Every structure is written in C-alpha cells, then in structure tokens.
Amino acid sequence: MRTQEELTAMSAAALREFARELGVRGYSRLRREELLSACQAACGLAASAGDDGDDTAVASAPAPAAAEVAWPEPISSPASAEPRVLATDVPFMFPQSYGVDRVVLLVRDPQWMFCYWDVSAETWERVAGSGITDPASGWRRVLRLHDVSSVVAGEPCEATRVCDIEVGPDATDFYFQTPRPNREYRVEFGYLSAVGEFIRLAVSNVVSAPRNAPSEQADEAWGQLYDDALRLSLAGVGEAGVASAGAGGFPGSVDAARGLSEFLAERISSGPFSAAMVVSNRY
Amino acid sequence: MSEHVGSLSIVLHAHLPFVRHPEYDYFLEEDWLFEAACETYIPLLNMMEGLTADGVPFRLTMSLTPTLLSMFCDPLLQNRLRRHIVERIDLSEREIDRTKGQPQFQSLASMYFQHYQRCLEVFDRSGGSLANAFRLHMDQGGLEIITCGATHGFFPLMAHQPETVRAQINVAADHYEEVLGRRPAGIWLPECGYYPGHEQFLAEAGIRYFFIEAHGVLFGSPRPKFGTFAPVLCPNAPVAAFGRDVESSKQVWSAAEGYPGDFAYREFYRDIGYDLDYGYVRPYLGPLGERKHLGLKYYRITGPSDSIDLGAKEPYDPAMARERAAAHAANFLFNREQQMRYAGQVLDHKPLVVSPYDAELFGHWWWEGPMFLDFVFRKAHFDQTAVRVTTPSEYLAANPVLQKVQPELSSWGYRGFAEFWLNETNDWIYRHLHQAGERMTHLARRFGEPTDLERRALNQCARELLLAQASDWAFILRTGTMVEYARKRTGDHLARFERLFGGLEHGGLDVPFLEECEWRDTIFPNIDYRVYR
Structure with missing residues (x-):
C-alpha cells in the first residue's frame, strides 16, 4: 500500500500500473485524477474533497463513456445511437445541366485531354429554331479542336483548327488524344454543315499539354532565392539572372548538358511511372 | 563536417480528408484519423522526442495538411480519439489475459498495451491536440512543418479557375498561421499536382518552395543541369521547386522490392478484429458490429504473398523486426551515399536527394517505419559523415543560387499526371x-x-x-x-x-x-x- 503523498506524487502511467495491480476495473480508461481517487479508495485512503461520491462508480463499472465525463464535452451535440434526421442530408441530384453555355477543357496527361460541355435551354431553342439540329439538315454536332500555341490571346480561327470530332446527341463529355505535347489547345462546341460552315455554341478555356520529354533548351540562367525575414523577394536576380551557359562561375557547357541527358534518360526510364505504387496503397 | 558528399531531405506528407460526423456517436471513416494517430503520428512524435532526448540533431520535413490540423484541433474528434485509445488499452489488457499460457502472444499483447498507454500519455500531454506536440518539435528546430492545399484539392484540374486554386492556398497558409503561429515556408502541393503558373499564387501567400515529381523538373525548361539533385527556381516567381528522387522512393515504397515487404516485418492483414471470436471482439466494433481492423496484429509477413497463405503466417518477433529495421536503415543510407557519390561525380555538384513519402506508410502500413526512420537519423548522426540530413529551408539558406527552370505539369499519382483523378x-x-x-x-x-x-x-x-x-x-x-x-x-x-x-x-x-x-x-x-x- 502507498501513502496519500506517494499516490499524489505518482505519474499517470505509474498510477495506472498501480491501479492495475490493485484490480481496479476499467483503470485503463481513467484520467489521472480518476485513477488517483480510485487508487485512494482501493487503499482505504480518503479521496480529495468532493470526490467521495465518485469512488464506487469509478472503481466498479465505468461505462465506456466514463472517460468523457472528465474530458470536456466538445459542443452541444445532439448525437445519439441513431442519427437524427437532418435537413442537410438531402441528397444532391447532380444536375444534367446548369443552364449555361460552357466548354471546359482539362489536361489529363501528355497524351489525353478531357472536355465537358453544357448548353442552356435558350441556346438550344435558338439552335433548334434554325433547323440545324435536325439530322436531315446535314449539320453535324461537333467538337472542334484548335492548336492555339501561336495565336495571340488564344483566339481560335480557321488556321488553328486541328480537327472536328462528331459527337452524339447524348454525349456531354469527351476524351481527346492530344495531337502534340507541349502545345496549347482550345475546343469549340458547335454545328458543322456539309459545306464546312461552323456555328459555335461555346468555346473552352486554353490549356497547355505538358512536355513528355526533356526540354530542347539547354541554356542556363541562374537566380538567387533569399530569405527576407519570412517573405522572399527576388532582389538580386536581375543581376545574377542573366548569367547564361558557362558564365558567372557556374560550369555549364553543352558537353556537361549532354552528359546529363544520358544520366536523365536512365533515370526517366525507371522513373515517373513507378509512382503507381504510391497510390495503390493509400486507403 | 566538410566531408559530406550530399544532403538528404526526408519529407513525410501527412494527410487525411476532413471526416467528422457529429450526427453519429461512432462513424467508421473517423477510424482513419484514430488509426493514423495511434500508428503513425504519435509514433513519429515518440521518435522525435527520443532523438531530441538523445541529442541527435535530426531533420525531418512534414506536411500536416489543413484538414488534418483541423481534425487535431477539433474537440469532438479529440474526444473520440481519446475514447479510441482508451478502448485499445482496454482491449490489449484483455488480450494479455486471454493469451495467458502463450508467452509469445502475451508479450505481443503487452507490446500493444504499452503502445496504447503511451499514446494516451502523448495525447493527454499535448492537451488533446497533436498539433501542439508537432509544433513543439518545429520550435526545437528538428521538424519543418509545411502546408498543403486547404482541403487537398487537385490543382491541375482547377487550373482554369485560378480563384479557386488561390483560395486553397491562402486558406491553408492562414490556417497554418492560426494553428502554428507563423507563416508556412513550404507547401506540399496536393498529390504533388503542379500546373505551370501556380507558383505565382504560392509567392503571393509568402510560400517559398514546393515539391514536384521527378519528371516535373526533368522535363522543365531549360533543361535542369542537376536533374532532381538540386532545387530549381521558378523564373516567374520567387519560389523554389524540389524534385522528388525516384530511386529512394522506390526503395521504400515498392511492395515487391521495398523494405516494408520484408518477411520479418509485421503483417498488416492479420488482425484480431478478423481473427478472433466475434463475440469477444464485438464490443470494439462500434454499433454496426462489422468486423474491422483493431490494430492488434500478431503475425509477421513470413514469406512471399503468393506462396504463403494468410493463415500460415508465423508469429511476429519484435526483436527480429527491429534488427531488420536497423539493417534497412543502414542500407538506405549506404545507397544514398552511393547515389550521391555517383551523381556528384557526373554533375560536378553536391547533390541533394529529396525523399518524400506518405506519412501514413510509416507505422500504419509499415509498423516498423517510424523505427526505421529513427535508425536512419541515428546512423546518419553517429555512424557516418557522408550523408547530411537537412530540410528545404536549411538547404535554401545555404544554397541560395539556383538554376531558373520552368517546371512542367506533373503529379506523383499513377502515370505521373492527372489520370487517377480524371478517368x-x-x-x-x-x-x-x-x-x-x-x-x-x-x-x-x-x-x-x-x-x-x-x-x-x-x-x-x-x-x-x-x-x-x-x-x-x-x-x-x-x-x-x-x-x-x-x-x-x-x-x-x-x-x-x-x-x-x-x-x-x-x-x-x-x-x-x-x-x-x-x-x-x-x-x-x-x-x-x-x-x-
């Protein structure tokens, strides 16, 4: 047995161990204060003032929630065994259309892009009124892909057209095979006539398909990143940043770059796609 | 000091989605947090505490995502995490009784009993918020905590709405400051998903570096002189990008050739939640009563998964596993040294190797993971001088001059781009x-x-x-x-x-x-x- 002083001086872990020895049931659930009073009770010592009533409850049969008595209740929680019916549980209907004219183009990887589109009821009405939605009219519903890499502001025109892809009346999205990596693309959704007239219903954002090989550019420029308290500024880059291959004490020759490309090629082949392992394990 | 051949930056990305259901008393998916807390976050805290106590100057970088930090700080989840730990203590205690007469298993039950008791201590000492415990190690200098997208949105698929990307970044940085008392220096882009131009938003938030998948920098322009062995500077914003080293990642991640698949290590899939009598484990299964992992696992991997049946696994031997973790740590450092020597020679530059992993691999999946890391830091300090452990901030402070390279769109997901999130x-x-x-x-x-x-x-x-x-x-x-x-x-x-x-x-x-x-x-x-x- 221990004295009152010894008990009071014990750590939570020591008290828990002692409570275990004493056969205090549910001791592992108890916080230090509770352990202390339980041990005091088991040793026939007076518990701290005000705790008398708790001794039996603590020492005999603590419910699983016993620990939570001592741990502050977080918020006014209406939680119970059965969840209550909540206004915020109304299922979302994932609407087919939001009633806007829109095409959104997303990059998936260097080989593929994805686009989805939406057309408002008003636009459909207008289009239907012109008769072109009738298959007999000879007009086809198409996605027109543009390579806008070399166009100011990415505005598509006849010269930027890559291809037209016919889409069915129920389709609302499409995966494009990217013609060339490292180029900028944009998509129009509309109707194409047999003689090549095009009516645009919506046009997408511009995306850049990523490069899938090392850059052709081997010229080096250097800059300085320095810490100005917590914020960084690029002061100094103006001077240092123009240093190109071989200048400014940085050995950067074409030969070195060639050596590197071999080195890189080796690493790339074993490289990025092993990341598959990363995702397969997550959950 | 000057004889080191390169630097190593180990980065753990700790993330869980915000799962919190006040409308239920128990909610199965909340277990993600409780299991990760007991098996990963607290063991990592224990590791850092041990290293600090022993005077080992470790350098670890962790992204604690805003969703995770929010859950750490949430009283309801704190309460439930504590309840979870207490239940595990209780369960392992019952296991000690049940395994009387089976010393091999009883000692394992005791191991879990001590483990969960320790969890409770760490939890209570942190005042209920593990964020406090992590912050302590950040303040002591060994741990660098970085942020992430506010809710782990995948930026490349939000790129045409820059306001939403900016919000993910700014909300994250502000939340970091609220919880940790300073601005974040770095960010782990969710899923390492980088879209060219987003560095501008990072710069606006005062963030000075991010991480990028290897090909994101290798395919950058102009060609990176040092590959992934040095960070690069984004040309259009004062932000550095650290490329992920593929070789060291593979060594740890790969199920077949990686360390975690070693036969001495603990088998994740043999858990008493499935192995023991239903009535016996029922009190720990929550109101639905479906069998689930309870965290007490008594077997080791034993052999190749295609030739050893789950039922034929041999009992776990902690001493043997510990020795293996030490050997793997030595091997890891040895390989880094070889890698650094080779790269250093080819590139004429002291290489930096950046090794990022999902934090939950360490401990949750790979029980011995935190022990492995502990050995890596101890060996790096006591047994060798070639490899120096560092953090990105420390590295940048010592190496402020960087090559300017525009990184390329990439992620660390399946096939390296957006396919896993867009299919x-x-x-x-x-x-x-x-x-x-x-x-x-x-x-x-x-x-x-x-x-x-x-x-x-x-x-x-x-x-x-x-x-x-x-x-x-x-x-x-x-x-x-x-x-x-x-x-x-x-x-x-x-x-x-x-x-x-x-x-x-x-x-x-x-x-x-x-x-x-x-x-x-x-x-x-x-x-x-x-x-x-």
Whole structure:
C-alpha cells in the first residue's frame, strides 16, 4: 500500500500500473485524477474533497463513456445511437445541366485531354429554331479542336483548327488524344454543315499539354532565392539572372548538358511511372 | 563536417480528408484519423522526442495538411480519439489475459498495451491536440512543418479557375498561421499536382518552395543541369521547386522490392478484429458490429504473398523486426551515399536527394517505419559523415543560387499526371465542382458589405466548396472501395453549397439550415469568403 503523498506524487502511467495491480476495473480508461481517487479508495485512503461520491462508480463499472465525463464535452451535440434526421442530408441530384453555355477543357496527361460541355435551354431553342439540329439538315454536332500555341490571346480561327470530332446527341463529355505535347489547345462546341460552315455554341478555356520529354533548351540562367525575414523577394536576380551557359562561375557547357541527358534518360526510364505504387496503397 | 558528399531531405506528407460526423456517436471513416494517430503520428512524435532526448540533431520535413490540423484541433474528434485509445488499452489488457499460457502472444499483447498507454500519455500531454506536440518539435528546430492545399484539392484540374486554386492556398497558409503561429515556408502541393503558373499564387501567400515529381523538373525548361539533385527556381516567381528522387522512393515504397515487404516485418492483414471470436471482439466494433481492423496484429509477413497463405503466417518477433529495421536503415543510407557519390561525380555538384513519402506508410502500413526512420537519423548522426540530413529551408539558406527552370505539369499519382483523378470513374464530378467554384467567385464579388447572417452563409459556402474539392473523393471513386461514402461527401457538400447559394442569391436564407451546416462542417472557423475575390 502507498501513502496519500506517494499516490499524489505518482505519474499517470505509474498510477495506472498501480491501479492495475490493485484490480481496479476499467483503470485503463481513467484520467489521472480518476485513477488517483480510485487508487485512494482501493487503499482505504480518503479521496480529495468532493470526490467521495465518485469512488464506487469509478472503481466498479465505468461505462465506456466514463472517460468523457472528465474530458470536456466538445459542443452541444445532439448525437445519439441513431442519427437524427437532418435537413442537410438531402441528397444532391447532380444536375444534367446548369443552364449555361460552357466548354471546359482539362489536361489529363501528355497524351489525353478531357472536355465537358453544357448548353442552356435558350441556346438550344435558338439552335433548334434554325433547323440545324435536325439530322436531315446535314449539320453535324461537333467538337472542334484548335492548336492555339501561336495565336495571340488564344483566339481560335480557321488556321488553328486541328480537327472536328462528331459527337452524339447524348454525349456531354469527351476524351481527346492530344495531337502534340507541349502545345496549347482550345475546343469549340458547335454545328458543322456539309459545306464546312461552323456555328459555335461555346468555346473552352486554353490549356497547355505538358512536355513528355526533356526540354530542347539547354541554356542556363541562374537566380538567387533569399530569405527576407519570412517573405522572399527576388532582389538580386536581375543581376545574377542573366548569367547564361558557362558564365558567372557556374560550369555549364553543352558537353556537361549532354552528359546529363544520358544520366536523365536512365533515370526517366525507371522513373515517373513507378509512382503507381504510391497510390495503390493509400486507403 | 566538410566531408559530406550530399544532403538528404526526408519529407513525410501527412494527410487525411476532413471526416467528422457529429450526427453519429461512432462513424467508421473517423477510424482513419484514430488509426493514423495511434500508428503513425504519435509514433513519429515518440521518435522525435527520443532523438531530441538523445541529442541527435535530426531533420525531418512534414506536411500536416489543413484538414488534418483541423481534425487535431477539433474537440469532438479529440474526444473520440481519446475514447479510441482508451478502448485499445482496454482491449490489449484483455488480450494479455486471454493469451495467458502463450508467452509469445502475451508479450505481443503487452507490446500493444504499452503502445496504447503511451499514446494516451502523448495525447493527454499535448492537451488533446497533436498539433501542439508537432509544433513543439518545429520550435526545437528538428521538424519543418509545411502546408498543403486547404482541403487537398487537385490543382491541375482547377487550373482554369485560378480563384479557386488561390483560395486553397491562402486558406491553408492562414490556417497554418492560426494553428502554428507563423507563416508556412513550404507547401506540399496536393498529390504533388503542379500546373505551370501556380507558383505565382504560392509567392503571393509568402510560400517559398514546393515539391514536384521527378519528371516535373526533368522535363522543365531549360533543361535542369542537376536533374532532381538540386532545387530549381521558378523564373516567374520567387519560389523554389524540389524534385522528388525516384530511386529512394522506390526503395521504400515498392511492395515487391521495398523494405516494408520484408518477411520479418509485421503483417498488416492479420488482425484480431478478423481473427478472433466475434463475440469477444464485438464490443470494439462500434454499433454496426462489422468486423474491422483493431490494430492488434500478431503475425509477421513470413514469406512471399503468393506462396504463403494468410493463415500460415508465423508469429511476429519484435526483436527480429527491429534488427531488420536497423539493417534497412543502414542500407538506405549506404545507397544514398552511393547515389550521391555517383551523381556528384557526373554533375560536378553536391547533390541533394529529396525523399518524400506518405506519412501514413510509416507505422500504419509499415509498423516498423517510424523505427526505421529513427535508425536512419541515428546512423546518419553517429555512424557516418557522408550523408547530411537537412530540410528545404536549411538547404535554401545555404544554397541560395539556383538554376531558373520552368517546371512542367506533373503529379506523383499513377502515370505521373492527372489520370487517377480524371478517368471514367470520376470525371463526372468536375462539372459540378467547377459550377460551385464559379458561383463562389461570383458571390465573393457580389457581396461587398454583407449582413452578419449573409457573411456567415458566405463563409459556410466557402467551407462547403472546399470540402467538396478534396481530391480524396475522386481518389476513392477510382480505387473502388468505399465509393458510396466519397460520392455522398461530394454530393452533400455541393447540396449544402447550392442551398446556401440559392438563399444568398435570391434572398430568404434558411437560418436553421445554415446552423446545421455550421454545426457539421466546422472546418476553418475563421475563414473569410473574400479569399475568392
């Protein structure tokens, strides 16, 4: 047995161990204060003032929630065994259309892009009124892909057209095979006539398909990143940043770059796609 | 000191989606947090505490995502985490009794008993918020904590709505400051997903570096002179990008050739939640009573998975596993040294190797992972001088001159780009997320001087949008397990958003509805919707 002083001086872990020895049931659930009073009770010592009533409850049969008595209740929680019916549980209907004219183009990887589109009821009405939605009219519903890499502001025109892809009346999205990596693309959704007239219903954002090989550019420029308290500024880059291959004490020759490309090629082949392992394990 | 041949930066990305269900007493998916806390976060804290006590100057970088930090700080989840730990203590105690007469198993039950007791101590000592415990190690200098997207939205698929990307970044940085008392120096882009140009938003938030998948820098332009062996500087913003080293990642990750598959290590899939009599484990299974992992696992991997049946596994031997972890740590450092010597020679540069991993691999999946890391840091300090451990901030302070390279779009996901989050299983969610994103931006611009009620609704809209954007939902839809939950979460947040949006846009805010949203989706209590302007 221990004295009152010894008990009071014990750590939570020591008290828990002692409570275990004493056969205090549910001791592992108890916080230090509770352990202390339980041990005091088991040793026939007076518990701290005000705790008398708790001794039996603590020492005999603590419910699983016993620990939570001592741990502050977080918020006014209406939680119970059965969840209550909540206004915020109304299922979302994932609407087919939001009633806007829109095409959104997303990059998936260097080989593929994805686009989805939406057309408002008003636009459909207008289009239907012109008769072109009738298959007999000879007009086809198409996605027109543009390579806008070399166009100011990415505005598509006849010269930027890559291809037209016919889409069915129920389709609302499409995966494009990217013609060339490292180029900028944009998509129009509309109707194409047999003689090549095009009516645009919506046009997408511009995306850049990523490069899938090392850059052709081997010229080096250097800059300085320095810490100005917590914020960084690029002061100094103006001077240092123009240093190109071989200048400014940085050995950067074409030969070195060639050596590197071999080195890189080796690493790339074993490289990025092993990341598959990363995702397969997550959950 | 000068004889080191290169530097090593180990980065652990700690992330879980915000899962908090006050409407239930028990909620199965909340176990993700409790298991990760007991098996990964607390063991890592123990490791750091041990290293500090022994005077080992470790250098570890961890991203604690805003969703995870929010859950650490949440009283309801704290309460439930404590309940979880206490239940595990109780269970392992019963296991000690049950395994009387089987010394091999009883000593394992004792191991778990001590483990969970220790968890409770660490938890109570942190005042209930593990964020405090991590912050302590950050203040002591060994740990560098970085941030992540506010709810782990996958940036490349939000790129055409820059306001939504910016909000993910700014909300994260502000939340980091609220919880940890300073601004974040670095960020782990969710899923390492980088879209060219986003460095501008990072710079605006005061963030000075991020990490990028190897090919994101290797395919950058101009060609990176040092490959992934040095960070590069983004040409258009004062932000550095650290490329992921593929070789060291593989060594740890790969199930076949990586360390965690060693036969001496603990077998994850033999758990008493499935192995023992149903009636016996029933009290620990929650109200639904479905069998689940309870965290007490008594067997080792034993042999190759294709030739050893789960039932034929041999008992776990902690001493043997510990020795193996030490050997693997030595091997890891040896390989890094070889790698650094080789790269250093080829590149004429002292290489930096950046090794990022999912934090939950360490401990949760790979029980011995924290022990392995502990050995890596101890050996790096005591047994060798070639490899120097560092953090990105420390490295940048010592090496401020960087090559200017524009990194390329990339992620660390399957096949290195956006495919895992954009395929036939989940591509349908984006039109809905984008619609909500556009409406949020519209609201933020429209409401210049909202009433108090409107402000609350606007802030709640921002929370719901952010929660819907979590890449975790698209990820789960793709993996095919627990799909219903991911679908429901996406829909629930969008539904709440739409309802609030309707009230704001057309008048007639439903106050009880708003209150219920605020009660359920408590993340980012101090969010300011104007972040979407």
